[in-house]
Each structure stands twice: as structure tokens, then as C-alpha cells.
Amino acid sequence: MKEEKLLRKILEDNHLRITKTRLFIFNLLQNNEPQSIAELVDRxxxxxxxxxxxxxxxxxxxxxxxxxxxxxWKYKLELSDIFLDHHHHISCIGCGHMVAIKEEEELEDLIDNLGKAAEFVLTSHQLELQGYCAKCQKRQKKQSAQPLRAI
Amino acid sequence: MKEEKLLRKILEDNHLRITKTRLFIFNLLQNNEPQSIAELVDRxxxxxxxxxxxxxxxxxxxxxxxxxxxxxWKYKLELSDIFLDHHHHISCIGCGHMVAIKEEEELEDLIDNLGKAAEFVLTSHQLELQGYCAKCQKRQKKQSAQPLRAI
DNA sequence: AATGTATTGCAATTTTGTTGCAATAATATA
DNA sequence: TATATTATTGCAACAAAATTGCAATACATT
Structure with a gap:
């Protein structure tokens, strides 16, 4: 429950109240994959x-x-890097399955340099990859070839 | 007008009609910075x-x-890489100013490898950086120091 | 130019997000 | 520990964003 402790501290430090609803929502965020607002409202x-x-x-x-x-086209919410280790995502267009990509020093360094080159002081960044996962690649091969830009 | 030609070809190939409205919207996308849907509707x-x-x-x-x-928290729309050269974005939290980061081989290679490691066939990716631009950094220094997590 | 059909606009509706205010719950303090 | 203070919540009403069905229109084909 280290995470909840940090949440409590942040709320306290900002003179905000630690309420049941705030803990409930935090709990939802903590115990699920990234969620859309609609999903959070539902739950x-x-x-x-x-x-x-x-x-x-x-x-x-x-x-x-x-x-x-x-x-x-959509976005989802997840806990930020102070709760989860910094990471990126790769998601499958075929089945929607999403996996986290764990931090890579080389990549992060490169990103830092991009910021410097633009004379920016960076505060955050996101990298999202899309494609077909191993399973969906196999499934596609079995079926007839798909047109490149079918609608 | 090379771009419009490609648009026409894509529509044709998909047995879709080349209409005034479709050309009009394409034109808006082509002649502006990335736009929100609201902006596009407005225009x-x-x-x-x-x-x-x-x-x-x-x-x-x-x-x-x-x-x-x-x-x-918001998103905007822009033409995809078949019309514009592949690039990423860096945007300023202070003033909203956004600049394009032109393609970097090293970065793109690294991203390709991330895909391979996850056994994905990649189709696309996005990298977005946020921070403070040179101007906003100066402006901040003049003012008193800001708390880390003010609300 | 006439025909067939995809596309558009309109009206109505649903979904998503916001606001003001009274009721409630969390904290400070006695 | 009870009470007072005030932030937070839920409710109702509202505003904005997105979607749907259908008739009118415009595009492509002959």
C-alpha cells in the first residue's frame, strides 16, 4: 500500500481532503489496465x-x-510515473491487446537531446507504437491477404 | 497540388466519390497547423x-x-505521413506553441527495435514531448519560483 | 443527358462533460 | 470526543460534442 500512502501525502500537502471517493477512484486506477473515462464512470x-x-x-x-x-483515436488514463515506473506502450490494431514497454536508457537519452536541440526544458513525453501482435500476424496469414487500406 | 492527386487516387482506389466537401476538408487539413475537430467544424x-x-x-x-x-489532454488532427514527412512534436505547456521535430534515423531505428522485441509488426507510432520553450523559461525566471505541484 | 447510387444536410437523439447549489462528510479545534 | 468549519459530494439542470435515420442532392457511369 506504498502507493496509497503517496497519494495521501500529495493530497495532504495540497490541503485537500482524503475522502472515500478519492480513494475509490485511485483504487480503480491502480487495479486495472489503462481505462477510458467511460470505463471509470461505469466501474x-x-x-x-x-x-x-x-x-x-x-x-x-x-x-x-x-x-x-x-x-x-482514443485515450485512456493511467497512474503517472510517480506511481508506475516510466514506460511506453505498444498496442495491437487487430485485437486491441496492449503491452507496456519498459524504460530504455538509450531512448530516453535521445528524447532528452531532442528537447535540448529545441531549447525546451522537458517535463514529460509519450511514445505510443501500433501494429500487429504475433497472434494477429498468424491469424492474418491464414486468411486471404488483406488490402492495404480497406474500409 | 501533388497531395490532392494522391487523395483523389486513394478515394478512387476505394470506389469512393471525389466530392467538393471532401476536397474542402482536405484543403483545411493541408493549409493549417494541426487542428482540433472543433476548429475544423468552425472553419x-x-x-x-x-x-x-x-x-x-x-x-x-x-x-x-x-x-x-x-x-x-487534448488532441489535434493532421495529415498522415503519406502527405507530410514523418515527424514528431514538441509543445510548450506555457504558451501552447508547438514545433515539429524532423525525422531522426537513430530514433526511428530504436523504435523499430522495440517493435521487433515485442514481436510486433509496426504500422505507426507517435512521440510527443512537452515542456517549456525558451521564451517561457525566461518569463518564469522573472516571476517568483513556482511550486512543483500547485493547483 | 439520364440513371443509379453514394454522399450530404437536416432534424432529432444520444452521449459526454459542466455548473450551481444544497446535503454530507472530513478535518481542525476546543 | 463532541462540535464547528469548510471542502467535497450528489443531484438536477444544462451545455457541448458526437451519432443516427432519412430525404434531398451531387457524383459517376452509361
């Missing part, structure tokens, strides 16, 4: 009002507790 | 109905003509 019903979910997510974002990550 | 009024803007953007996404890029 909260009966426990927490829609409005409060939105308000708590806004607050958590301002406090740097959560961040948005992109999956194609 | 279309009187010419194109809101609904059609949504439908055309959906279509363009399916066809791989446009892609979403993230700016903090």
Missing part, C-alpha cells in the same frame, strides 16, 4: 456519481497523479 | 455541415489520410 456507478468521477480525474491530472495515453 | 460552417465534417474525418482516418496527435 464507479452506485459508488460514485459521474460528476465526481470527472472532478476527481481533473484534480488528479492537475496534481500529476494520472496521465493520458493514446490508443489509436 | 467549415457555411460550407459544410457539422455532421459531414465528422463523417469525412472518420473516413479519412480509416483511409490513413489523417492521424491524431496529442497536446496534453
Amino acid at each position: 464507479s456507478t452506485t459508488k460514485v456519481d459521474r460528476v465526481s468521477v470527472y472532478r476527481i480525474l481533473d484534480l488528479y491530472e492537475k496534481l500529476g497523479i494520472i496521465k493520458r495515453i493514446n490508443i489509436g | 467549415s460552417t457555411t460550407k459544410v455541415d457539422r455532421v459531414s465534417v465528422y463523417r469525412i474525418l472518420d473516413l479519412y482516418e480509416k483511409l490513413g489520410i489523417i492521424k491524431r496527435i496529442n497536446i496534453g
Whole structure:
């Protein structure tokens, strides 16, 4: 429960109250894959009002507790790097399956340099990869070849 | 007008009609910085109905003509790599200013390897950096120091 | 130019996100 | 530990964003 302790500290430091709803939402974030707001609202019903979910997510974002990550056209929310180790994502267009890519020094260094070159002081970055996972590649081969840009 | 030719070819290849509205929206995408859907809808009024803007953007996404890029909690749309040279973005939290980062072989290679390591066949990726631009850094120094997690 | 059909615009609807305010719950303090 | 203070929540109403069905229109084919 190290994470909840940190959450409590952040709230305290900002003179914000440690409430059941705030802990509940934090719990949802902690015990699930990255979720959309709709999913979070869904998982909260009966426990927490829609409005409060939105308000708590806004607050958590301002406090740097959560961040948005992109999956194609949509985005999902996950705990930020102070709770989870810094990482990136790769997601399968075929089945939606998503895996975390653990931190790579070489990549992070390169990103730092991009910031320096642009004379920026970097505060954050996201890298998202998309493609077909091993399973979906096999499945595709079995079926007839797909057109490049089918709709 | 090389780009419009490619657009026409993609539509033709998919047995879709080349219409004034589709060309109009493409034109908006081509002649502006990355835009939000709201901005595109705004710039279309009187010419194109809101609904059609949504439908055309959906279509363009399916066809791989446009892609979403993230700016903090929001996203914007821009033409995809078949129209624009592949690049990434760095945006300033202070003033919202955004600059393109031109392709870097080393970075792209590294990303390819991440895909291979996960046994994925990659189709696309996005890298977004955030921070403070040179101007905003100076402005901040003048003002008193900011707390790390102010709300 | 006429025909068939995809595309568009309109109206209505659903979904998503926001606001004000009274009721409630968390903290400070006595 | 009870009470007072005030942040937080839920409710209702609202506003904005996105979607749907269908008739009117415009594009492509002959």
C-alpha cells in the first residue's frame, strides 16, 4: 500500500481532503489496465456519481497523479510515473491487446537531446507504437491477404 | 497540388466519390497547423455541415489520410505521413506553441527495435514531448519560483 | 443527358462533460 | 470526543460534442 500512502501525502500537502471517493477512484486506477473515462464512470456507478468521477480525474491530472495515453483515436488514463515506473506502450490494431514497454536508457537519452536541440526544458513525453501482435500476424496469414487500406 | 492527386487516387482506389466537401476538408487539413475537430467544424460552417465534417474525418482516418496527435489532454488532427514527412512534436505547456521535430534515423531505428522485441509488426507510432520553450523559461525566471505541484 | 447510387444536410437523439447549489462528510479545534 | 468549519459530494439542470435515420442532392457511369 506504498502507493496509497503517496497519494495521501500529495493530497495532504495540497490541503485537500482524503475522502472515500478519492480513494475509490485511485483504487480503480491502480487495479486495472489503462481505462477510458467511460470505463471509470461505469466501474464507479452506485459508488460514485459521474460528476465526481470527472472532478476527481481533473484534480488528479492537475496534481500529476494520472496521465493520458493514446490508443489509436482514443485515450485512456493511467497512474503517472510517480506511481508506475516510466514506460511506453505498444498496442495491437487487430485485437486491441496492449503491452507496456519498459524504460530504455538509450531512448530516453535521445528524447532528452531532442528537447535540448529545441531549447525546451522537458517535463514529460509519450511514445505510443501500433501494429500487429504475433497472434494477429498468424491469424492474418491464414486468411486471404488483406488490402492495404480497406474500409 | 501533388497531395490532392494522391487523395483523389486513394478515394478512387476505394470506389469512393471525389466530392467538393471532401476536397474542402482536405484543403483545411493541408493549409493549417494541426487542428482540433472543433476548429475544423468552425472553419467549415457555411460550407459544410457539422455532421459531414465528422463523417469525412472518420473516413479519412480509416483511409490513413489523417492521424491524431496529442497536446496534453487534448488532441489535434493532421495529415498522415503519406502527405507530410514523418515527424514528431514538441509543445510548450506555457504558451501552447508547438514545433515539429524532423525525422531522426537513430530514433526511428530504436523504435523499430522495440517493435521487433515485442514481436510486433509496426504500422505507426507517435512521440510527443512537452515542456517549456525558451521564451517561457525566461518569463518564469522573472516571476517568483513556482511550486512543483500547485493547483 | 439520364440513371443509379453514394454522399450530404437536416432534424432529432444520444452521449459526454459542466455548473450551481444544497446535503454530507472530513478535518481542525476546543 | 463532541462540535464547528469548510471542502467535497450528489443531484438536477444544462451545455457541448458526437451519432443516427432519412430525404434531398451531387457524383459517376452509361
